[in-house]
Amino acid sequence: MRRQTSHLDPDVLAEFRAGLITGRRRRAIAAHLTDCARCTAADDQLAELSALLAAIPAPVMPESVAQRLDAALAAEVTRRDEAERAGARRPRDRRRAPRLARRPTLQLVMMRVLVPAAALVVLAAGGYGLSLLVPQSSSSSSVAAGSAAEPAAASAAPSAAQANGLPAPSTTARAAHPGIQKSTFGLVPSSTDFLPGTLRSQLEAALGALAATRQAPHLSGPLEACVQRLTSGVSPGTVKLAESASFQGRPAIVVVASSGSGYLAWVVTPGWVAPGCSATSAGVLARTTLPGISAP
Amino acid sequence: MQGADGPPSDTELLRRHVAGDSEAFGELFRRHRDRLWAVALRTVGDPEEASDALQDAMISAFRRAGDFRGDSAVTTWLHRIVVNACLDRLRRKAARPAVSAGDEQAFEALAAQGSDPARATDTRLDLNAALQILPPQQRAALLVVDMLGYSVADAAIILDTSQGTVKSRCARARARLLPHVAHLRGNRSASETVSPAQGGDA
Numbered sequence: 001m002r003r004q005t006s007h008l009d010p011d012v013l014a015e016f017r018a019g020l021i022t023g024r025r026r027r028a029i030a031a032h033l034t035d036c037a038r039c040t041a042a043d044d045q046l047a048e049l050s051a052l053l054a055a056i057p058a059p060v061m062p063e064s065v066a067q068r069l070d071a072a073l074a075a076e077v078t079r080r081d082e083a084e085r086a087g088a089r090r091p092r093d094r095r096r097a098p099r100l101a102r103r104p105t106l107q108l109v110m111m112r113v114l115v116p117a118a119a120l121v122v123l124a125a126g127g128y129g130l131s132l133l134v135p136q137s138s139s140s141s142s143v144a145a146g147s148a149a150e151p152a153a154a155s156a157a158p159s160a161a162q163a164n165g166l167p168a169p170s171t172t173a174r175a176a177h178p179g180i181q182k183s184t185f186g187l188v189p190s191s192t193d194f195l196p197g198t199l200r201s202q203l204e205a206a207l208g209a210l211a212a213t214r215q216a217p218h219l220s221g222p223l224e225a226c227v228q229r230l231t232s233g234v235s236p237g238t239v240k241l242a243e244s245a246s247f248q249g250r251p252a253i254v255v256v257a258s259s260g261s262g263y264l265a266w267v268v269t270p271g272w273v274a275p276g277c278s279a280t281s282a283g284v285l286a287r288t289t290l291p292g293i294s295a296p
Numbered sequence: 297m298q299g300a301d302g303p304p305s306d307t308e309l310l311r312r313h314v315a316g317d318s319e320a321f322g323e324l325f326r327r328h329r330d331r332l333w334a335v336a337l338r339t340v341g342d343p344e345e346a347s348d349a350l351q352d353a354m355i356s357a358f359r360r361a362g363d364f365r366g367d368s369a370v371t372t373w374l375h376r377i378v379v380n381a382c383l384d385r386l387r388r389k390a391a392r393p394a395v396s397a398g399d400e401q402a403f404e405a406l407a408a409q410g411s412d413p414a415r416a417t418d419t420r421l422d423l424n425a426a427l428q429i430l431p432p433q434q435r436a437a438l439l440v441v442d443m444l445g446y447s448v449a450d451a452a453i454i455l456d457t458s459q460g461t462v463k464s465r466c467a468r469a470r471a472r473l474l475p476h477v478a479h480l481r482g483n484r485s486a487s488e489t490v491s492p493a494q495g496g497d498a
Contacts, residue, residue, distance in 0.1 A: 010474050014467035020460070042474070049470055049477050053442040056423060058334035065333065065347045072351050073325065076358050077318050084316070189348055192388055205391030209384045218359075 008032065008039045010046070017046055079220075185223035185273075187253060190245040194254060194267060199288055203241075203256060203265050207290070210241055217242035226277035227255055230266055244270070247285050256290070263290040306370035314362050321358055328371055331444070332378050338439050339382035341428045345389075346382070353381035368453050375444075376454045379436050386432045426476040430469050437465035438473075 008016075008029060015021050016029050033040050194202050217239050219227055227239055240263065241256040247267045256265045265288050272283030279287075304312070304320075306327070312320035325332075332353070336346040357377045364373055427435055433455075440451040441462065452459045 010471035011468060014471040014474075015464065017470075018463040018467040020463050020467060045474060045477070046470055049474060050442045052423065052477065053438065054445060056443065058330060059337050061330050061333040062343070065343070065350070066329070068347060069325075069329065069351060069354060070322075073322055073354060073358070076355055077322070080358075081318060188352070190388060191345070191385075192391065202391055206388060209387045209391075 007036065008042070010042060013039065013043050014046055017043065185221040186217055186219040187223065187242050187244040188217065190243040190254070192243070192254075193246040193249060194252065194286075195248060196286060199265070199267070199286060200290055203254070203263075203288070203290055206243065206254070207241055207256060207263070222277075223253075223273050226273050227257075229277060230255065230257075230268075230279050252285060264288075265290060307366065310361055310364055310370055313358075321361065324370070325354055325357070325374075328374055331371075332374060335375060335378050335439060335444065336382055338424065338427060338443070339379060339432070339436050340385055345385055349381040349385050350378060352384075353378040356381065368450070372446075372450050372453055375440065375446075376456065379440070379454055380456070383432055383436060423473075423477060426473055429476075430472060434465045434469035434472070437462050438469040441466050442470075 012021070012029070016026065021029065033043060190206065192202055192206065219239060219242055223242070227242065238258040239255060240258055241254065243254045244251070245254050246252055247254075251270050253268050253270060253273070254265065255268070256263050258264075265286075266279070266284060267286040269283040269285060272281065274283075277283070304323075306324055309320045309324040309327075313324065329350075333346070333350060336350040336353070337343060340346050340349055353374075357374060360377075364370070427438070430438065437451065437455060440446045440454050441448065446454065448459045448462050451462045455462060455465075
């Protein structure tokens with residue numbers, strides 16, 4: 001057998017070690033390793049690298065994170081218990097049943113559709129009303145969402161007091177990011193800063209990422225009521241994405257709903273979630289349709 | 297597995313949760329959360345992002361527990377959800393144009409550190425940092441296999457890919473880390489044999 005004369009690339013050695021190289025090539029590499037000190041040293045180091053990685057002690061979860069997770073879980077448990085009670089009272093309404101948060105239509109989202117582009121409208125941006133959502137953490141808002149769930153679905157005009165009347169929790173996280181809330185009313189926190197010029201591509205990326213996780217938003221409270229008004233006449237109940245993100249550096253809520261074979265998207269300020277919210281009220285920063293999504 | 301003596305199994309806790317037990321999921325999650333935290337932190341590389349991802353994953357697991365079919369261990373299923381949540385966050389982050397150059401910058405910064413002998417003092421810290429130069433998919437694979445010790449078969453479930461892909465991602469990740477780690481460890485033979493060139497000279 002012909003000896004391999006040149007030194008082995010680390011990639012090749014790593015593949016060799018992982019068993020990805022077979023047959024004659026494998027034999028040639030093995031032969032080379034028997035009499036090449038340099039490649040043998042590299043091979044040893046690859047073995048040591050894995051051992052080194054295994055020996056790194058796991059980082060300890062900070063207490064603040066543990067507390068935050070406990071609070072979020074408690075809120076989720078409360079939400080489920082409330083939903084079960086509501087479900088028991090109204091057996092026909094299964095929308096809020098636990099573990100059935102995704103409605104059937106949401107499980108069938110196919111992201112490969114192509115639809116014609118339509119209008120992009122950017123309305124006046126208002127910096128008002130951020131106080132409505134900002135002070136709330138995921139725990140308190142989710143608890144509130146649970147208790148407000150039943151009326152919120154039917155309520156045409158959710159009261160700001162309902163949201164503001166909550167006790168202000170001690171938020172441990174996000175102190176440096178006052179504009180970005182935790183999953184208030186079912187919003188998924190996002191670090192994306194949406195921009196007018198790239199809004200569509202950013203939304204497509206977000207939808208594509210969402211499709212990978214197959215998670216559908218589970219809106220609640222005033223936000224659910226407002227989004228229902230936003231999407232009314234389009235295709236209510238088909239909200240695909242609801243994120244608390246930024247728009248041009250300012251806190252914003254991004255909502256995407258399916259409509260026919262396409263998608264409609266809105267960017268609103270957090271303060272838009274208030275009595276009188278509508279598709280044309282102040283606080284709607286941008287609207288667009290998604291021309292096409294070709295996610296994996 | 298309703299152990300009369302001893303704590304309930306993961307599967308039993310999950311079953312109780314699905315049946316409506318308010319405490320079961322919390323007990324299950326607390327049982328594994330340090331390990332899941334380690335996965336999240338190392339996958340996304342930032343504590344704030346990691347806690348966001350872990351919370352997303354926890355809520356997702358809570359709601360989707362009824363989907364668990366028992367064809368893998370509960371911990372495998374949990375890890376899969378956490379890794380998915382983390383990669384999802386990284387994808388969204390990558391969708392932002394402003395950070396598209398971040399990986400290369402981090403790479404250059406680490407490459408510069410690697411040649412500084414004073415940096416060899418804390419291998420752990422530097423190895424954790426070095427992990428961040430890897431593409432997310434490679435990092436996740438290396439994490440699951442080398443750091444968590446999962447079999448390639450289980451890793452394939454967690455990463456939702458084939459075993460061959462797991463192996464090749466791990467191999468590429470190890471090869472890419474090697475020059476950094478060889479320096480950092482101060483391995484005598486390493487510094488002169490591996491780092492000057494990546495092989496190829498006859």
